Each structure stands twice: as structure tokens, then as C-alpha cells.
Amino acid sequence: MTQNIAKGLVKHVVILCIDKKDRALAIQQVLEKAGFKVIQSQGIYNTLRQVAQDMPHLLIADSILADGTVATLFDRLKQDPIANVTPILVLIQKNTREHLAPLAGRKFGGFLLGELSAKSLLAKVHEITANFEDVSPYFTPIDALSQNGDCNLNVLGTLVGVSNDQIVSRSFVQLDPSAVLICNPIHKNLGPVSIKMPSNVVVGNEIFNLFPKHLARGKGRDWIETLPPINLQSSGSSPARRRMIFYEPNVDRVKQFAQILSGYEIEVLPVDSLTQLATAITSHGPTVGCIYLHELPTTNTAWRDAWKKIPEANRPVLVIGTTSTNLRSTPDTRYLKKPFGLPLFLDTINGCFERAPEISKALTEGRDTAKIDVTFQAPARLVGIDETGGVIQLKFPLTAGCQFRVDHPVVQDIIGQESSLTAGASVRADDRPDVWFTKFEMIGAGVSKLKHYEKAKKVINNLALQPTKAAS
């Protein structure tokens, strides 16, 4: 494999073929706690059927089983043209000839001898999965197919207008604030625009993506100017509330922020303790646009209780400073990676002043809106294909559940041009802060894993025979 994929991206599937139920249950608990998906199975033949169906990344079996030995399991599995890649971890309970004999002459994934501990089990399991770079044993890297992985990620949306300085789009996905996208209108007369820093607002089943208009750049900038304003006032809503509660224990910093924000016509209600924060939220929560916390408090939760008590329609967005790269923003909580610059801070705050219910109401009433179908595009790299989908590399994380398309011929050959993929976990590369890997699923509803993989494998095998071809 030519590329190091970040650990933790793929949730490994483990099948346990262990006769004693108590023991199997204990092992299942240890593995599930460590993030594995575990399936219990009894007996060699049931297990073989289960393996063909679930295509596990690891099979853990006792050396002596009720209906034979792990040797039979190994030999039968090796005859399976697809499942033969499954590594087997053998648990040898006794150091006797009977228990050791099945291992002779066979290349198992690993062994654990004697009394089992959670620590030794996990260490061994991680060692085995690391052998296939911590992805799936069914994973085929794109490089191995002599293919160029470069492609575009596409998300469909509809631009509906502008609210203050925010371009408003309806889509079916939440977009990460770090995303930089090309907004490509379907209408050919309109040029592409680069947009970034999306925030998401969700109203019922509707998702709106908001993009700061002043960050839109590119040839299509002119038509962005012609997008109609969404008339929030006439929907009977109150004007955007440019007030915020500001929690930061360092009083000087609060003063400085308040001074700067006043220049942008944002009123700051300063608080310097968590007790004060809870009180301020109770008193002013429904009338402010957002609440800033310099970091996520780990002890006091009174402030959160007070926040949750605010009716959803008036609940202000939380903006929380963090040094963690693992926290993901949601429509009601936006994390700001510290240290941040002033424009990022201001754009985040301004995005929070847009009231989702007000936008939704105005749009439902159909006033002053546009309907420009667009594709949000970002450069991506297909890293490889596995039994359920594959892995792509991007410059930002995708939100789990996000529906998207990629214009890579390998993916299109497997599932067709118009089919969508679904994002799973996204993990940042260990050595590159700007590289993210996303696991995606491409199995359609009602299609078995095996059937899907057989189709994928056919495409993969065909490509492996062809000379190098660049992605379109």
C-alpha cells in the first residue's frame, strides 16, 4: 500500500467462533468497547456461512471447536475465492498436543495461548488489523489498479437567496465549516464560485447551508450579487438579534472582544464565571443570537441545562473555542479551533445570527427566493475500494450520513453515475492537518455485501488488466 490511512477510520467487523457462551460474551464486550462490531457464531459450518454473509475483517476462533478444529475452519475458508483474505486469530486454551495440532502447517493471522486478558486480546487484534493498514482486508488501493485517484466530490443543493451576508442553500447534507467548495450552477450561463465556511441550520427535515457572501470568489461572483434577499421581516419574525453572551474568565480579553465586536454592531453581554453564564442564559438566552464559550466546561452543567430549557425556536447557537481537532460542529453547537483569526470568529458569529425558523418560514411562504440548482464540488482522491464502499481523501471532513457523488470511473463503474454514496467516519491524517480520510458506503438498500463486493471485484479485476488510465 502506498498511502497511510488514518487509524480509526474503519469500524472493523469481527466474528467470534467460540463455543462457550460466557467466554464469547466477555470477549464481545471487550471488543465492542474498543469500537469493533462483533458477531457471534457457533460451529464451523454456521461460521463459514456467517463469514460469507458479513465479510468480517477478523475471525476469532478457539483451536478446538465442538464440531471440529480451527484447522477445518481455516482450510474451508481458504477455498472460498472471496473470504479467503479473512485472518483468523486462534485462541489456544491449553498448551497440549491436541490444542496445538490444528495449527500445524497453516498460516493463521495470530495466536493467543492460555489465559486471556483484555489487554493481550486487544493488542493482538490491533496487531492483526495493522497488517492490512487498519482498513478492511478486502480493501484494494487505487494505486494497485494503476489508476489515478483524482476525482471530484459532488453534493447537490439549491440556492434560495441571501439573508444579510449569508448565501442560503437547501441541501440534504450538513457541511463541515472547514469545507472549501466550488458552487457550480447547473445553468450553463452562470459561472462557478468558490465558497467556504458553511454553517448548517436544520429545521425539521430541512437542512440549510449558509455561506458568508463576502467569501464567495470566482467568475460567478456577479450572479451571486443578483440573488434575492430572503425577506425575513415580513414573515413576522423579529430582526436578527445581534447580541451575544460572551463567557471568558479573562476579563481583559472580554473587554477587548466587546470593543471589537461593537465595531461590527454586535452587542456583548460579558460573563466571567459559569454561574454567571447559567444566570445570563436564563435571563437573556432567548433574546441573543449566540453564546460564546472560550472552552467547553467539563464540570458545571447548569449553563447547559439553562440553555436546553430555551424553546428550540429561540435557542441561541453555541460557539465554543477548542484546541481539539476531533470535535465536530453541529447546527446548534459550532466549534472554533483555537487559535483562530478575527475573520473566522466574526463569520462564525454572524452565521449564528441567521435564525433557522425565520428563514424556513420565509421560504415556506415563498417570498423573494431564487431556485438555482447547483453542485457543490471539492477536489478529492479515491484512495481505494472495499467490500462496502471505499475510502476517499479530502481537505475537510464529511459529516457522517452525508450523501454525495464522486466522478471517479471506478466508482461509477461499480454503482453507476447517478448513484449516491453515504459518508461514514472521517479521520484526520496523523501527519497532515489538511488531509482527511472518509469511509464511504456504496451498497444500495437490499443489496448484500457479498453481491456488491462481487460486482466491485469484477470492476477491479478488469481494471487491473488495463493500462494506466487517468480519472476524468
Added chain:
Amino acid sequence: MDWTCLIVDMNGRGDDLAQAFHERVSPIHLPLDMAFVDVNDAIVALTAQQVVALIVRAEAMTPDLQKLLDSFRRIVGPFAEFQAIINEMPDPLFMNQVYEYGIEKFVAGTEWIQELTPFVEEVHKILSDETSIQAKVWKLNKSVLSGDHVKISAAEKDVEEEAAYDYLAAYSKGFALQATGRLGEAEEAFRTANKFNKMFRLAATGLGETLILNGKNDEALAVLQRLEKTNPDHVERCAQIAVAYVEKGDIVKAKEYAEKIAQNAPEHSKVNELKAHILLREGKVNDAFQMLDQLSDVGPQLAARLNELGIKLSQAGKGKSALALYNKAHKIVTPELRYKISLNAALACHRLGDFALGLKYLQRCAKEFGGLNPKIAKIKQALEQGLLQAKKAQPQKSAS
């Protein structure tokens, strides 16, 4: 020539940074040359080398840092993607101050090396694409610095299409048009930049500056004072507001702002520039004249005043005083403004009847401009004719 990324430590405790640089940055291959330098060397490097990116460790705004950031803005451009500050927890006011130079990115001291590779790769990728807006703007900025109006016009045409839809291209076009004296068009370009990105303060500042040059002092004050609310202590903007008041004739208000600058940044070059500007407006020409030696990088407004004064002196028959003024002015104004002073000096020589000296000034003017324009050509013809007539008159004089 290879492109360089400068790493500068403003905190004066650069041992750890230097050590990290030498141990962890030097051994890795990056698409830009990396140089760890002190602030003075950084300013020299900016003018002498192909510097394209800047990473600074700093806690607060100092005159040195302001000078460095201002140099980067003028020489390379106000590119958010090409600049970063290493600081774990920047003060809000510091965040606000560096944003005046287009800096948006902060990085923690523990993470800067990890962030370095993607940062320099991005800069390299953007500039390697000659059609990118940043590459064109960089080229335009370099042409403005050369002062060569022919080069500036060519580079300005190169961003014309992008300036119709991109705030950065529009801002840079405005900057170039202002440098070449096309003030009406510059005003429009800055308005476009400001319309496309209201958060980008440099566009509003440029608009305010050009409005003053166009005599629209009230509108300039409205634009600049709106911006002042976001950062009341920004020296350059306060200086612009003061100049607008000077031009409006409200010396009292101008002095209030001048005083504010003198208190907040006594060593800032704008302090004396503003004083000189006020003295000129008050008619205290000798006092202003004495201050000129202390100035550098004087901008278009005071330059315009100095030119105006020189013309008045010349027209009043004080040609030698006018030339002395022009000589001083030429040394202190920014490069793109020099050709006009040389031109006026040549005209003053014509009035004085010193045609040979006039031709020397005109030769310098053409070099600074980047060639002959119709005006320079016309004056050259007049000077050559004058010189010829003077030579003809010479033997007659000697004979008589």
C-alpha cells in the same frame, strides 16, 4: 529564482524556534526555500529576494512588526493564505491589528511545524498557477514597487477580467491605478473591492485614501470613520482621517487625530508625515521643509501637496527653491510617485532657463516612468528646443 518563506521571531527569545527550525524544518524537503531570520533581515529579504510567504511568532503589535507586515503587504500582497502568526492565544486586539494586513491565520507554537507543510505547499501551488489571482496580484504589486508605469499598466490589464468579480484583484487594480494617477478609475476599483468583500478593510482604506485624492473629503471621512469603529487605534487609518480633515481645512480635528497617533505610536513614520502635511496646509512652508528629511515612503497625498507647492514656487519665480523642494521630495516619496516630481523639476528648469539640467531631470523621469509618455515627450521637445536656442544665442553673446 526560488521562492522563499520567511520565519521571523518577534519575541526575541527565538532559541527554541530556531532549534525547532534547524532540527525539524531544515531536513525536510519543502517546495519553498525556508529562511529563519530576524526582523531586520526579513525586511531586507523582502526587497532583495523572492519572498512569497511569511510566518511570524509575535505576541503584540510593535513598530517593527508593523513595518514588516506593511512591507509584506506592499511587496507581496495582502494574501490571507500566505501569512500566519505563531501565537497560542492571541489577544483580541492583536488579532484585530494584524487583520489590517490581511492576516487571518494563527497557529499554536506546538502545531506550527505540522501546519508548515500544507501551508507552503498551498502557497507554491497557488503561485505556480500563473493564471491564479494571487499570482497576477503579486506581479502587479511588484510592478507598482518598481514605479515603472508602463509595467504597472501592463500588469493592471492582466487583472482586469478578475477585477470585475474578485475583491483582491479589484483592490490591487485600485492600488495600481492610484499609483499611476488614474484616480477616478482607482476609486471605482476600490468601490468594487469593497462591495465584494465588506470585511476586507484594505479595500475600504484604499477607497478612503483615493476619495481624499479626488477631493471628496466628506465621503472619505464617512468611509474611514465607519472603519475606525472596528479598530479605533489603527495608525494608518487615523492618519488618513487626519489628512481628510487637513484637506477639508479642519485643522483642529486634524491635529486631534495627529495627537492621538503621536501618543499611540510616537515612532511611527506617519507622525512626522502628518505634521509636515498640517504645516504645509497652515502655510508654514519653512517648518514643513525642515521636516522633510525625517520622512520616508511618503504617500500620494503629501506628495501631491509637495508637487503643488513646487509648482507655485516655480510659477512665482522661485525656481531654485522649487528645485530644492523637488530634490527633497524625490528622496522621500514611494517609487511610483517619483516620476511626477522629476517631471515637475524638469518644468521648473524650463522656467529657469536651465534646459540642460531640465533634460537630466526628464531623463530620470522617463526612466522612472518606464518610457516616454506624450507629456514627457512634449516637455523634452521644449527643453531641447530651448537648449538649441540657448546655444545659438551663446556665440552671439560671446561675439558681442
